[in-house]
Amino acid sequence: MSSLNARLLISVSVLLLFFFGVTIVVLDTAFRSAGEQSREDVLDGHLMALLAAAEPTDQGELAMPADLHDPRLSSIGSGLYAEIRNSAGVVRWSSKSALGHELPFGATAQEGSRLFQKESLSDATPLLTLSLSVQWEFPDGELKPFVFRVAESLDSFNAQVAKFRQQLFGWFAAVALVMLLAISTLLRRMLRPLRQIETEIGAIEEGKRQSLSGQYPTELQGVARNMNLLIDSERARSDRYKATLDNLAHSLKTPLAAMRALLNQGLPKKFSGRFDEQIERMDEIVRYQLRKPATLATKNLVLTQVSVAKEVDRLVDGLRKVYHDKDPVIETAIDDGIQFRGDKGDFLELAGNLLDNACKWCASRVRITIRQALSETGDKSGLVLSVADDGPGIPADAAEALLQRGTRLDESTPGHGIGLAVVKDIAHSYGGQLSIQTSDLGGAEITVTISPATT
Amino acid sequence: MRLLVIEDDATLRESLAERLAEAGFAVEQAADGKEGLYFALEYPIDLAIVDLGLPGMSGLDIIREARQQGKDFPILILTARDRWEDKVDGLDAGADDYVVKPFQPEEVIARVNALLRRSGGWSSSLMTAGPVTLDMSRQDLKVRDESIELTSFEYKIIEYLMIRAGQVISKTELTERLYDQDFERDSNVIEVFIGRLRKKMDPDNSIKPIETLRGRGYRFALDRGPDA
Numbered sequence: 001m002s003s004l005n006a007r008l009l010i011s012v013s014v015l016l017l018f019f020f021g022v023t024i025v026v027l028d029t030a031f032r033s034a035g036e037q038s039r040e041d042v043l044d045g046h047l048m049a050l051l052a053a054a055e056p057t058d059q060g061e062l063a064m065p066a067d068l069h070d071p072r073l074s075s076i077g078s079g080l081y082a083e084i085r086n087s088a089g090v091v092r093w094s095s096k097s098a099l100g101h102e103l104p105f106g107a108t109a110q111e112g113s114r115l116f117q118k119e120s121l122s123d124a125t126p127l128l129t130l131s132l133s134v135q136w137e138f139p140d141g142e143l144k145p146f147v148f149r150v151a152e153s154l155d156s157f158n159a160q161v162a163k164f165r166q167q168l169f170g171w172f173a174a175v176a177l178v179m180l181l182a183i184s185t186l187l188r189r190m191l192r193p194l195r196q197i198e199t200e201i202g203a204i205e206e207g208k209r210q211s212l213s214g215q216y217p218t219e220l221q222g223v224a225r226n227m228n229l230l231i232d233s234e235r236a237r238s239d240r241y242k243a244t245l246d247n248l249a250h251s252l253k254t255p256l257a258a259m260r261a262l263l264n265q266g267l268p269k270k271f272s273g274r275f276d277e278q279i280e281r282m283d284e285i286v287r288y289q290l291r292k293p294a295t296l297a298t299k300n301l302v303l304t305q306v307s308v309a310k311e312v313d314r315l316v317d318g319l320r321k322v323y324h325d326k327d328p329v330i331e332t333a334i335d336d337g338i339q340f341r342g343d344k345g346d347f348l349e350l351a352g353n354l355l356d357n358a359c360k361w362c363a364s365r366v367r368i369t370i371r372q373a374l375s376e377t378g379d380k381s382g383l384v385l386s387v388a389d390d391g392p393g394i395p396a397d398a399a400e401a402l403l404q405r406g407t408r409l410d411e412s413t414p415g416h417g418i419g420l421a422v423v424k425d426i427a428h429s430y431g432g433q434l435s436i437q438t439s440d441l442g443g444a445e446i447t448v449t450i451s452p453a454t455t
Numbered sequence: 456m457r458l459l460v461i462e463d464d465a466t467l468r469e470s471l472a473e474r475l476a477e478a479g480f481a482v483e484q485a486a487d488g489k490e491g492l493y494f495a496l497e498y499p500i501d502l503a504i505v506d507l508g509l510p511g512m513s514g515l516d517i518i519r520e521a522r523q524q525g526k527d528f529p530i531l532i533l534t535a536r537d538r539w540e541d542k543v544d545g546l547d548a549g550a551d552d553y554v555v556k557p558f559q560p561e562e563v564i565a566r567v568n569a570l571l572r573r574s575g576g577w578s579s580s581l582m583t584a585g586p587v588t589l590d591m592s593r594q595d596l597k598v599r600d601e602s603i604e605l606t607s608f609e610y611k612i613i614e615y616l617m618i619r620a621g622q623v624i625s626k627t628e629l630t631e632r633l634y635d636q637d638f639e640r641d642s643n644v645i646e647v648f649i650g651r652l653r654k655k656m657d658p659d660n661s662i663k664p665i666e667t668l669r670g671r672g673y674r675f676a677l678d679r680g681p682d683a
Contacts, residue, residue, distance in 0.1 A: 246536050250508040253535035254464040256557035261470035264560070276559075283557050287537050315539070318546030322553070324573055325580070345540040352539030 004194070005187055012183050020172050031164055035157060036128070040116055043130040046070065046150045047114075050082055054148075056138045062146060064093050073097050079153035081127075087145040103129070103151055111135065111145070119151070126154040193220050197227075204231065207304040207341050242345070249290045256283055288421070306340040306347045308370055308383070315352055316368075323359045330359070331367040338372050340383060340450075346426050353419035354387040354446055361391035365441050373451055386447035388439030399436035399444075423448065456571060456615065457481040457632045459503040461491030461517065462533065463510055471504075474560040475567070479594065479607055481634060488512025495521045499631040502570055504563065506533045507545060515548045522549035529570035533558070568592060575618035577679075582617055584677035587656065587664055589617050596656070603655050608633070612648055613656075616665060616675040625672035649673060 049069040054062045062084055072078035073095040083094035083103055094103070104119040104127070111133045119127050129151040135143045193216050203209040211231055212224045256279050263272045263279075309332075316330050340347045351368065358366040366389045373382030394402070402420060423446075424434050432450035439445030458480045462468040465486065472482045483498055485491035488511035495503055495517060503521070507514035518530055532545040535556045542553050551573075552566050568591040572582065582589045588597040594610055596603045605613070611633045616624060626645045649665060656664055666676040 246508075249537065250535040253556035254467055254506075254508075257533075257535075258464060258467035258470060258557075260557050261467060261474060261560050265470070265473070279557055290537075311543075314543050314547050318543050321546055321551050324551075325569065325578055327578070345538060348539040348543055352543065356539075 005184075005191055008187050009180070009184055013180060016176050016179060020176055024168055024172060027168060028161075028165060032161055035161065039128055039152065039154075039157060040130070043116075043128065043150050043152055044114070046080070046082065046152075047130055047132055047148055050084075050148055050150065051132075051134070054084070054136075056136060060138060060142070060144060061092060062136060068095070076100070079155065081151045083149050085147045085149065087147075089147075092146070103127075103149065105149075106131075118154075121153075126158065127151045128154055128157075193217050197224065201227070205303065207339075238343075245290045249286065252286050253283065256286075303342050304344065306342065306344045308338045308340050308347070309334045309336075311340075311344065311348055312351055312368060312370065315348065315355055319355055319359050326359070328359050328362050329365050330355070331365070333367065333369045335370060335372050338370055338383060342430060346430070350423055350426050350448055351385065351387075353423050354385070354448070357419055357446075358387045358389035358391070358444075362389035362443060363391055365390045367439075367441060373449065382449075382451045384447065384449050386445055388441050388445035389443040390439075390441040391443035393438055393443045394436055403434060403436060420446075456501045456611070457483065457499055458567065459483045459485065459491070459494050459498065459500045461485045461488070461494075461503065461509065461514070462506040463487055463508075464506075471560060471563065475564065478564045479611055480567070481632070488514070488517055492517045492520055495526060496524055499628070500526075500528050501632060502529045502531065502567055502574075504531045504533060504567070505550070507541060508535060515544055518545065518548040518550050529574045531563070531566055531570060533563075565592060571618055575620065577618065582620075582679075583681050584617065584620055584664075584675070584679050585681070586662055587617070587677055589614060598656050598662070605652075605655065609648055609652050609655070612645070613652055613665075613675075616673060620675040620677070620679055623668055623672050623674045628672070 046069075050064070053065055053068060055065070057063045064084075066074075068074060068082075070080060072080040073082055075097055076099050078097045081095055081098040081101065081103055083098060084092045085105070086092050089105060101121055101123075104121070106117050106119055106129070113132075115131050117129045117131070119129055121127060129149060131147055131149040133145060133147050136146050137143050197212065197216070197220065200209055200212050204211070211228045214221075214224070216224045260276065260279055263275055267275070312332055312334060316332060319330065320327075355366065355368060358368075366387070368385070368387045370386075371384045373384050403424075420434075427434050427448045427450065430450045432448055435447045435449070437445045437447065456479075458475055460468055460472050460475070460482060462471065462484075463486055468484055468486065472484050475482050483494050483500070485494050488509040490511075491503075491505065491509070492512060494500070505514045505517055509517075514532060518532070521530070529552075530550040532542075532550045532553045533556060534541050534545065534553055537555045545553060551570055554563055554566055569580065572580065572591055580590070580592060582591070586599045588600075589595070590597075591614065594614075596605060596610065596613060612629060615629065615632060629645050649667070653660075653665055656662075662677065664675060664677050666674045668674060
């Protein structure tokens with residue numbers, strides 16, 4: 001469960017379910033008990049009416065008039081039943097409606113008190129019964145016990161309850177749905193700034209943005225500000241790192257150059273040659289160590305989009321000047337709008353070293369091709385850069401050796417020298433690969449493949 | 456040829472200047488960017504050697520400013536930062552070539568010669584015009600495949616004229632560009648040297664390599680390229 005949105009929605013749904021469940025149970029219980037209470041009152045009314053209608057006969061029995069207070073008692077199977085039993089439990093009278101039905105005769109109420117019971121007819125119709133034991137005083141002064149009993153079918157009541165429940169569930173489900181929709185819309189709105197931060201950080205990592213925008217709610221402004229501070233300090237650190245290397249290079253190499261210029265003045269040739277060798281060694285160490293890729297571990301925050309075509313044009317213009325006398329034909333084939341996601345200096349180092357080597361070794365032709373590398377997901381930040389020439393080429397075993405070797409200084413091949421080692425280092429630092437083939441121009445073709453970022 | 460060396464490190468600047476002077480160049484030195492730009496804009500310069508890491512004003516700014524002001528002499532940059540970003544910036548700003556520190560002085564001299572030759576429109580390191588051939592790297596002048604013995608000043612004059620073959624060069628320009636210090640030298644000296652050169656290169660007056668244009672100066676008159 002990684003998304004805040006999903007977490008909140010699930011928690012809210014569980015809470016809603018619990019709250020609505022409890023509410024439904026409470027309402028249902030209240031509705032039922034209120035309904036039962038009113039049923040009991042109605043039954044009590046019927047019982048009272050029956051008591052009032054009963055007339056003692058001379059035979060010591062109770063007689064009921066043909067017309068009773070509720071016509072349902074006279075209609076067969078109406079759902080309202082009544083009977084009178086004597087003390088032995090024998091039915092002395094029963095309403096017409098009970099014709100064909102044997103009313104269940106459960107526990108008898110204590111004399112003078114009412115007893116409500118839930119029972120069922122022989123055909124399983126649920127009933128609510130009310131029985132009352134009375135001592136009937138006959139005109140001759142004799143007291144005879146009778147049990148009056150009224151029963152009403154609960155079918156209609158149960159149907160009412162079921163209907164109520166149905167409505168209850170229906171409404172609550174609708175309300176819950178509306179609430180969830182409202183909450184998820186609300187969440188989306190509330191989480192929009194977070195999503196914006198996410199998008200903007202993505203853009204920074206792709207080099208499309210320099211910093212987070214300031215348009216955030218108060219709670220997030222601190223985060224955004226600190227994020228920007230972090231990015232700025234990383235940029236500053238990266239710049240400082242480059243500046244330090246530059247200064248170091250300058251302050252080490254100028255004295256070395258001065259030493260060289262001084263060498264031939266007054267020293268015998270055999271000494272100056274040896275000194276020169278040492279200067280050469282120091283220079284190589286300095287050059288190699290100081291030309292490490294410019295980007296650091298936190299490079300994602302400081303990358304920019306480098307316009308490949310523009311930088312290659314500058315390089316080619318520069319190299320045309322440098323190789324003015326040789327005047328090689330330099331062809332460029334670069335995909336439209338292609339961008340290198342990284343440090344501009346790193347890109348110039350990759351393309352510059354490869355082009356310089358090609359110009360150095362070619363007979364007359366050099367070709368640089370840069371294509372977009374597409375990943376399976378369609379991310380377009382990778383590229384394939386290859387530089388071909390029509391020079392002597394690099395024999396397969398030498399190429400193998402060049403690629404296999406570590407980048408230790410003393411192992412770099414003369415001629416391709418540090419340049420290729422630097423290209424390899426930079427390619428690796430961008431997760432790329434270097435390969436050497438024979439080009440269709442006849443010479444070497446060196447290809448750097450930088451796959452789309454996997455971070 | 457008058458060169459300008461802009462480099463803040465005194466030892467390097469002075470020893471480089473010395474080597475260049477030994478190679479026959481007149482050398483101006485500047486120790487910081489502002490002074491360098493002043494020399495570049497105000498002095499008669501044939502080529503400038505500019506260090507990119509300078510105090511006061513960066514090498515790049517000097518190059519841009521000089522180019523903006525219409526100076527088209529070749530510029531060679533010295534850079535300690537062996538990064539393509541810096542080289543490309545320099546070349547983009549208007550420099551013509553670069554040398555990475557620590558360089559061999561011979562390397563610088565070779566690049567300087569190549570740039571000077573290029574600035575005169577020569578693409579090969581051997582400049583050939585009719586029977587005359589000049590090899591700048593050896594400071595060797597041949598006429599009909601025979602080396603001619605020249606004094607260093609005679610060589611400087613024929614080199615200057617030949618690089619700019621076809622152009623009219625005034626006596627003043629020659630004095631300015633070829634004497635190391637004193638611009639005020641008598642321009643009659645130039646006439647004397649031209650006379651000697653003619654005698655050495657063309658004793659029987661048959662090829663007439665140097666033409667005198669009265670009141671305007673001299674011109675190396677032979678067509679570029681070997682004889683048909």
